[in-house]
Amino acid sequence: MHEHIAEAVKEPHVVTVPPGAICLRFETMKLYAALGAVRHLLDTGLVKPGDTLVDSSSGIYAHALALACHRHGLRCHIVGSTTVDRTLRVQLEILGATLEQVRPSRNLRLDQNLRVERISQLLRENPHFHWMRQYHDAVHYLGYRDVADLIRKEVPEGPLTLVGGVGTGASTGAVATYLREAGRDVRLVGVQPFGSVTFGAEHVLDPDMIIAGIGSSIPFQNVRHDLYDRIHWVNFDYATSGAVALLRASGIFAGLSAGAAYLAARWELQRDTTRTCVFFAADTGHRYVDSAYSRHADAVAPGAMRPHEVAGQGALRHPWSAMDWPPAGAPEAQGDGRPQRSPHPLHPRSLPQPENV
Template sequence: MHEHIAEAVKEPDVVTVPPGAVCLRFETMKLYSALGAVRHLLDTGQVKPGDTLIDSSSGIYAHALALACHRYGLKCHIVGSTTVDRTLRVQLEILGATLEQVRPSKNLRLDQNLRVERIGELLRENPGYHWMRQYHDSIHYLGYRDVADLIGKEVPEGPLALVGGVGTGASTGAIATYLREAGRDVTLVGVQPFGSVTFGAEHVLDPDMIIAGIGSSIPFQNVRHELYDRIHWVNFDYAMSGAVELLRASGIFAGLSAGAAYLATLWERERDDSRTYVFLAADTGHRYVDSAYAQHGQALGLGAMRPHEVTEQHELRHPWSTMDWPPSDSALLRGEPLLVPGAV
């Protein structure tokens, strides 16, 4: 029996998806991140019950942090993207969290910059608030050890390929880290939207692809680039088509990042079927009904979608590009840090 709904909701469904892939379908994946981080903060005395935790979110993390705060008796304030819908706003209000949304914007860069600026203002006005820094602090890796343990139990022994959104790096990066520490042979495949700076695609814009959870217009300091073996950049049309095909093929109703991860999984498995492929569906598809699923009549079939294989970022182009990581001209190979990993 669970002591709180957060513990029950966080657990994913482990589903076989033909041909030969496994989907971890979460309702709110970032509950692992939020619960693990909040427990650590309380255990180490950095916060205490009654304190206020704040952060920026496009939606998934807002729900996760609100539930974690409800679980442990903390206050929660979210600076949200315009993608936070009415269903989530009502839940946050009833849970006791407060939400303010930045003004509407047409691209990921402006949306994230506005939210970060507002966080800075709030901290100056309320120095007692604790900023969770989901984009920067490696504390968010901690909770994902449980996901790695689950994969270790549910997925047969042998080489794995883990596929999913990069986001802050505290999901795919963390899960792969713990699996590798346990001795598993893991290839890590990250999924990004065009326009994200995280792996150098800021010069190729996609204004329709506002999925802040898998890409960034600002440097995320807890992304550990050296953990990744392959990167896929997928635009809105292909991510939507992938999500529709995933629902049609398996019944899994998930977000756009899952659609992109599904495409990447199928392509990678075609290249190398010696591994078991595990891909992440970080959230359900409910908030994408109007913006994506309603366009299912325009979805492309799987056979029509193939990526451009590139070797350097300047070759990236719509609708789908992929490359080995690190590229030949990567700063990693020259020993230069791209971002500062770990807590800041």
């Protein structure tokens, strides 16, 4: 029996999905990040019950942090994206969290910059607030050890290809880190939207893209580029088509990042059939019904979609591009020519002050 709904909700369903991939379908994947971080902060005395935790969110992390704060008797304040819908706003209000949303914007860069500027202002006005820094504080890696342990138990032994949104870096990057530390052979494939700076696609815009949770207009310190072996960039239309195809093939109703990850997983399975492919569906599809799922009649069939395989970011193009990482021509590291992997994600690092993010 769980002591709080947060512990029950975080558990994913492990589902086999045609044509042979395994999907970890979460209701709110970032509960792992939020619960792990909050427990660590309480255990180390950095925060105490009654303190206020504050952060920026496009929606998923807002819900996760509100539940974690409710679980541990903390206050929660969210600076939200315009993608935070009425259903989530009402839940946050009842949970005792406070939410303020930045002014409407269809531009990922402007939306995230506005949220970061507001966080900086809040911390100047309320220096006792604890900024969670989901984008920059590696404490958010900790909770994902449980996901890695679940994969080790549920997925047959052998080499893995792990596919999912890069986002803040503390999901796919963390799970791959803990699996590798346990000795598992893992190829990590990250999914990005066009326009994201994280892997250098800011010059290829996608005005319709609304899945801000898997991309960024600002550098995220939690993203460790050396962890990734491949990157896929998927635009809004193809992410929508992938989400529709996933629902038709498996009954899994998930967000657009899951649709993009499903396309990437199908492609990676074709490229290497010797590895088990596991992909993440990080949230449900409810907030994308009007903007994406309502267009299901126009969805492209999955067999008709294939990426442009490119050698560098300069060749990226819509609707879908894929590239080995590091890209061709990148400076080689010592040893085998690959960037060296840090032994543990919680290595010492200098975190930015709010004014400098």
